[in-house]
Amino acid sequence: MAKIIENGIEREASCTEELYAMRDSLDVLGGKWKLMIIRYLTNRTDQQIHFKKLQRGITGISAKMLSKELKELEINLLITRTIQDTKPITVAYAVTEYGKSVFPVTETLVNWGIIHREKIKESMG
Amino acid sequence: MAKIIENGIEREASCTEELYAMRDSLDVLGGKWKLMIIRYLTNRTDQQIHFKKLQRGITGISAKMLSKELKELEINLLITRTIQDTKPITVAYAVTEYGKSVFPVTETLVNWGIIHREKIKESMG
């Protein structure tokens, strides 16, 4: 299914390679919050997103977790952090072009969540 | 982007609804192992997959975690667990039709992991 390009030649990934690739992804994107944060920012590339706005938009996240997750996303070049010269100082976050490459992942998760809710609903009667 | 069907009418999900849907997905599929297990089983629907085989196939998982994760996946109807009348008794696992609906999620993660590895490699020089 998945393709790997090696020395300019495209070939199919083996099952084991697929699992390693998933492990790589989950190391960077896994956990409770990172994909939510990326999705939130990706849906709002036209706006300035400050720390407080993010925290209000992502239900349930604490300031500590948000701060930690943003730091890790920045290290992995998925988001940018811009300190703005206002009073009081504000900080704006945005997805990078590379961060936008995560969109398909979040999209399949959103779609599956919708399907799953339907399924639960109908099994409830 | 994502669509919701409500009372037979299709409409776009709001950003907030999208995040709720992702939260639903991550509640069921999140964590370090569940998506790996589903991918492994989905790639091998033609075989009997026993507990030990799963544990050997998924690098790094302990028996305890595997047992726990399988139980949760079974509760959510994503996999089946079949006790086989052998000596000694063995247990075979398989994805359900519903479990196969998770395939697009694992596929995007596999693909992103491959992209990410390329990116790391090139940034290393």
Add this chain to the structure above:
DNA sequence: CCGAATCCGAGATGATACTG
């Protein structure tokens, strides 16, 4: 041999208060 149950430390997560 398959898997469950128990114990335990380490790390993840959370609630609240606090600083520049």
Add this chain to the structure above:
DNA sequence: CAGTATCATCTCGGATTCGG
């Protein structure tokens, strides 16, 4: 406003043990 500090709690996951 943007985070940090502190303390409490929950979960992860390894080692070991137990039963079928």
